[in-house]
Amino acid sequence: MTNDLPPRRPFSVRARLLSVTGVVVVASLLIWHAQVIDLLSFDSDADKQPVVAGGPNGSPPPAPPTRKPVRKTAAPVETPTSESKPKKTPSPEATKSSRNEEKTQYSEESIEGLGPVLRGRLRKAMAVAKAQGVPMRINSGRRSATKQQRLFDEALQKYGSYKAAIRWVLPPDKSEHVHGRAVDIAPQPAMAWLERVGWKYGICRVYENEPWHFEALRAPGRKCPPLQTSSAAELG
Ligand SMILES: [Zn+2]
Structure with a gap:
């Protein structure tokens, strides 16, 4: 039993080697042949496309094939958003129409978050101040x-009572x-x-105790009205 096996192994190894090399050669021939076919078919497709596009005079058939690829490229959501973003940034006037955008889009220090009346007036004032060498910035404009x-809540903690807190911060x-x-x-x-x-x-x-608040x-x-003692006066 054990003596019969050794002499068979070299044959089986040679057979395997021959079969493997045969498969490799056949496979490489098939790949090369497939590449040649691809090249030939690609050239034939490239030749067909201009013929189809330029051939008909006002015939409807060429329209459907051009619409399908357009729908495929327009399908992803990223394309419309990337196109709409640059449209918003160069035109700040477009954002004036939407109050919701003003509340969410701008920081507390931005003049854009202010209402249209105060925003327009402050813009003019800041431009004149800058021209006169008086740098001006917004410490806090629109707040959520x-x-x-x-x-x-912090003012309540700090000043200890509602009556004291509203002199500095209103609800x-x-x-x-x-x-x-x-x-x-x-x-x-x-x-x-x-x-x-x-x-x-x-x-x-507005207030005697807040020289920063306008x-x-x-x-x-x-002429501006007389100053109020504090924001608590408004709640009277
Ligand atoms: Zn204020």
Whole structure:
């Protein structure tokens, strides 16, 4: 039993080697042949396409094949969004129409988050201030109701009572910041400049205890009203 097996092994190995080389040769021939066929068929397809496109004069058949690839390329969601984004950024006027975008899109320090009246007036004032060498920035403009509530809760903790807290921070349903109708200006020279000449642009300081807080209280060129002692006076 064991003596019969050794002499058979060399034959089986040779047979396997022959069969393997045979398979490799046949496979390589098939691959080469397939490549040649692909090249020939590709050339034939390339020759057919211009013939189909240029051949008919006003015949409808060529239209369906061109519509199908258009639908396939337009199917992914990324294409329309990438096309709509660059349209929004170069035209800030388009965002003015949507109030929801103003609330969510801009930061608290951005002039774009302000309401249209205060925004327009402050833009003019800031341009003049800049020309006169008075750098001005917005420390806080439009705030979300969530942010205003957090500030009010912190004021309650700090000042110990509702009556004391509302002298500095109003709750969300009372604050003009939540509506984009109030702006806190910085730094100090800009506050002083805006308090002095803000009436020309229709922007007024409001409270005695907040030299940074301004609102569009009067029409441009009209005298600003007397200061209120604090924001608590508004809730009277
Ligand atoms: Zn303020």
